[in-house]
Amino acid sequence: MLRTVDTGVLDLAVSTAVCLADTAIWVAFGTGKHLRHIPAHDIAKELGYEKARALPMFHAFTGCDTVLSFAGRGKKTAFDIWKSFDEVTPVFSSLMTDPSTFNDDCMSVLEAYVVLLYDRTCTETTVDSARKNIFTTKDRSMDNIPPTKAALLQHTKRAIYQGGYVWGQALVRCPVSPSPNTHGWQKSGGQGWQPFWTLLPEAVASCSELLKCGCKKGCPRQCKCVRAAHKCTSLCRDTSDMMYAIGHDYEQECFLCHHIHRVWLCQWVMVAFPAEESFSSYRQE
Incomplete structure (x- = not known):
């Protein structure tokens, strides 16, 4: 009998049950009137x-105590996607039993799974292409689109460390784990281990043209543009201090897909498209 209020312990009990044949594992889950006895x-079965063996890896990948979850995507949504996308099951299972098997093929399947987490109708299979597609066609906010592949890779490494090297060795007497700095963590001064988010620069630094403020007249010190040391663009409400003249086009590395795009700034809208495409057909009059 196990007693816990942590769903991670329950997942681990279910995963362990398949390794201990003919052993009944009961979990007393919850407290007070919410206490339940669950047959793991x-x-x-x-x-x-x-x-069942892959369940802890699923739990780690979709968010646990040491690995952040995907914004706005809870366990129920993640599990529903898992039930309809069986291709990810052997990946979760293999990473749970042998974390060293992680490779590009595993990453491709996990990318496709994350794309479905954010849009079940999306036909893209990579997070970078889905990120661009959802942002440009679904009118989603930055918090509601998939992470970049670079960020997802570090997230996956942290999930593998927790799900594979920690929980995956729950029945090992003397488990051996690699250093966290090879799995999405880094030492940060005197604060101990901190998540290493991505190798890419922050969007505000690499694509400042998407930064905008809502200042009606002039920009005070707390303005987003002022804090970032940028002049206002045509996306801002007050364009008296614009960095670029209205109607100016230039090339910029896109923060969504990291390809060079030509950007056209007009008074009301910014349209980005590949530089090799016809610019005149997108021009806003």
Whole structure:
């Protein structure tokens, strides 16, 4: 009998149940009137060996105590996508049992899974292309589109460390784990281990043209543009101090797909498209 209020412990109990044949594992979950006795072994049988074994890895990848979750995507949504996208099950399972098997093929499947997390109808299979597609066609905010591949890679490494090297060795007497600095963590001064988010520069530094403020007349010190040491662009409400003249076009590396794009700034809208495409057809009169 296990007693816990942590869903991670419950997931680990279900995963362990498939390794301990003919062993009943009961979990007393919750407190007070919400206390329930859950048969982890029955859940394992219902899920099947591979999915039950992969459950802790799924839990780590979609968010746990040491790995952040995907913004706005809870466990129910993530599990529903998992049920409809069986291709990710062997990846979760292999990373749970042997984290060293992680490779580009695993990453491709995980990318496709994350794309479905953000848009079940999206036909893209990579997060960078889906990020661009969803941002430009679905009118989503930056917080509601998939992460870049660079950020997802570091997230995946942290999930592998927790799900594979920590939880995956729960039955090992003397587990051996690599240094966290090879799995999405870094030492930060006297604060101990901190997440290493991405190799890419921040969007505000690499694509400042998307920064905008809502100042009606002039920009005070707390203005976004002032804090970032940038002049206002045509996206801002007050364009009296614009960095670029209205109607000016220039080339810029896109923060969505990291390709060089030509950008046209007009008074009301900024349209970005590949430099090799016809510029005149996109021009706003």
